[in-house]
Amino acid sequence: MTAVITPRPEPVRPDSPYRSYVYAYPHKSAYRPFSHPSPSTTRDGEPPAPVPRSGPLLSDLWRGEDVGALSLYTHIPFCEMRCGFCNLFTRSTPPAEQVSAYLDALERQADTVAASLPEGAAFARAALGGGTPTYLTADELTRVYDLTERALGVDLAAIPVSVETSPATATPERLAVLAERGATRLSIGVQSFLDSEAHAAGRPQKRAEVDRALAAIREHTRAGLNVDLIYGIDRQDARTWAYSLDTALEWEPEEVYLYPLYVRPLTGLGRRARDWDDHRLGLYRQGRDHLRERGYEQVSMRMFRRADAPEAVGPDYCCQTDGMVGLGCGARSYTSTTHYSFDYAVGVGQVRSIIADFVSRDGAGLSRAEVGFRLDGGERRRRHVLQSLLRTEGLDAAAYAERFAARPESDFPDEFAALAGRGWLVREEGAARVRLTEEGIAHSDAIGPMFFSPDVVALMADYEAR
């Protein structure tokens, strides 16, 4: 997964196309400690007492699960800087001792998780995300590969592996490790090829470093390249946006992700929310058309893939149903009924204390799921719809019927009627496939939240109110 973005809570216009980036359902802000209902405040308004460590054992959660094609996500919560727009779970420039303590804890966790998975667990794909995994030195990256392969018995060179990197950290030595270990996709955040725009978004970036990093990726690896760009930055316009898109395309990236900016630029505070929405929507349409005219296929609102790029080779994996094993204190894990993680925060102080807590744990202290969300049948249906409908290929009604013995439109009549009413829905092949129209895809971040359950909406609102 390239990005784990949490839009900072800010008032959003009810008809804004930019309500919430739904990359996973439910969002982590709907997770709660498992065995303790957690009020955000006590009756007298005092903060609640700390919740004692408890929760189901991982071995109990994974018992009986289909583990033949798992996905592995390893989270490295460190960066060389803290970008003003970014709300990911990460801390900048940690002390070197904390990085090695983190890798020690990762190793204890990997052993504990491996012992908790049923016989026959196999991984079909893996990702190293962050933060910035290449904040780690070449030796530390080698250690992450070694510990994961040893503990989980996975050959990472034999499956598709995606790694996130940044301009300052994509150095030849680190890239050499990733190339040697067979990374198949490298994703780099560029945001803008104009330093002034990157700075305006809150990222102190130098263009020379971006160029050096892209050249190094192409020279030292054969991995597919993904470039992240952001639109909606203050003073970004059609001309500067086209410049960033064209400059990215000079590197012939296999993928390009176009992210609408989700944290209001400071200098743009005086602008009306509607103007900013219109700014983003205009740049979105321009970016989409620009890439399509140059041989890229749109996969979702954010993702574009070069039409002639080779498909990732690896065992079959179906993100709708297959499980995910997360390692690291910011990673999520999914069984068929339970989503869980270590703990969750965005604020600097909380992120630091969660990392400190993680590195202090022994293996037994990492053997339980502490924070998470249990998905009942209704929530699983919502998740399935979200994961299909927000992609251009849409929702396969037969696959849905096979899984849930129902038609999606019977399960969600109001939502589908509302989409059809806006002209955002197409039914193909006698309703065998339901797809969003081009305008529907443009409004993905407004459509996603329509499918959130009332429980999830309440939990997320309660989290944001804290």
Ligand SMILES: C[S@@+](CC[C@H](N)C(=O)[O-])C[C@H]1O[C@@H](n2cnc3c(N)ncnc32)[C@H](O)[C@@H]1O
């Ligand atoms: C893990 S980072 C990419 C790797 C690396 N850390 C870097 O920044 O170069 C994930 C991506 O999410 C996007 N992103 C993060 N926060 C965002 C926000 N508030 N609005 C729009 N895009 C955002 C950025 O494009 C960023 O490159």
Ligand code: SF4
């Ligand atoms: S380097 Fe990447 S992950 Fe780190 S703060 Fe910046 S955008 Fe976020």
